[in-house]
Amino acid sequence: CLELPGLPETRQRAEAAMSVLGTMATMWPATSWPVTFVACSGGFTNILYAFGLGYGLSMTANAGLTALVAKHRGVPITGFGAACCGLYAAYGVRLTAFLLRRQSDESYAPKFQAVQLKSDMTSLGSRFALVTGVSLSQALYALPLVVATSPAAASARPALKALGWVGVGVASAGLALEHLADEQKLAAKRREPGLPVTDGLYAYCRHPNYLGEMLFHCGVCCFALRGGSPLQVLACGAAPLFMASVMVGAARRLDREGEHRYQKVTG
Template sequence: MNFTSTFTLSFLILIVIALVVSSVGFYKYVYFISLGYGFSIAAMGIAMPILFFNDLSIGTMVSCMLFVIYGCRLGGYLLVRELKSASYRHTMKKEMKDGSTMKIASKVSIWVSCSLLYALQISPVFLRLQNGVKTDVFSIVGAMIMVCGILLESLADIQKSKAKKKNPSRFCDSGLYKIVRCPNYLGEVLFWTGVFVSSINVYVGVWQWTMASFGYICIVYIMFGGARRLEIRQNRNYGDNPEYKTYVKQTPILLPFIPLYSVEKYKWLVG
């Protein structure tokens, strides 16, 4: 089997894995982009060392382990929140369609496109394995950035959960939320930046650059869209609160030290 055939087959296997895992979205529409997302990343992180067992290096093994940690942490957190948080379920019921009236063709389209995106997101590590490039400074630096992203996102989720338990009706502005208003989304951006950087020196040709870049750009776009959606919801809930007004004027929404305080007006951001 030649290089192109091996490449195509291996990547198709990853897409199929994402399709199988994210099919949970047919039970509940939002699961395509929540539980299906997290656990798809974890499943592909498990699959790649099996597919490329003979080409593994310390760098790629670490990256795959981080995919598993990232995906299981995110999927587990979302699952626990879904099961235990009545306020979250109430909020999501108001903001997210349940998909009960959605045509099956639309669901299939979302299912397939999401699964393809998830495979593209992990493609930098896939391409390093496929191209047979061993551990180097880029894979080490990328893995370090990925770890920072996981830690940042995890800490942000913990801090917000504690703040909401203490005062459910108040916005969170403590801990990491003093630096940016969406530190969990910042952690996501940081993690996927690490993934992209980890293999930036191994991409060969237009198609490989397109795969890696498209997955990275899409997830960054989605995070900004998510920040916009959160901003709209918080403005609706806390817009009359003087403390909140001061908070949003002084705290960047997503990127620290960059004076971007609002993305609500950018209607092209969908997340």
């Protein structure tokens, strides 16, 4: 039997790749960090790419890879685990698509250019620290999914199962609220770039998009309540609660900027 030229080398490369993937699956979720680092590496060009697109790509990657790792380990994906992975994927795809649309919008050009100028003036070391920090926080988001897709989550007590589904409901509501608020704000800025947004959801809440984001992250905190140990629950809540606090700080910063920017706007 004749062997095609180069076939042994190809086979060796394939075996090496499978070995690497097997090691990553064995060490998951620790090996999430290299993945999220690549996802956030756009921050070396513009810091917005680390925070925005990096978040979206990391959440999508965590969802898909956690499901694949569970399959590799022979762990059946329950309805709860599928819902949690689906929420992560929906969050990531929505955020990535929205940010790409907003970036190409004329009304957003001045802000993007300002951030690009700031990024160009930031040292490589500072950008590396930024990308590293953001990617580490996103790697921690794999923890709730690992618990949600574990055998312990499937055999949890009914009360804990209910708490897990409450988290799914809260996160889903937050994601829907954030989506509607982002779309309303983008449409309003297209019409009147220089005016504050005061209609739609913004007539009832100053920052409904941030409120939705906080609800999503608070819901994620509940994923580990279903089957997680006390230490796992604490570890799984670290990144989502940190992100919720970041949203609070961002809302306060926007309030200060808005007071300065729109102080001459009347009516």
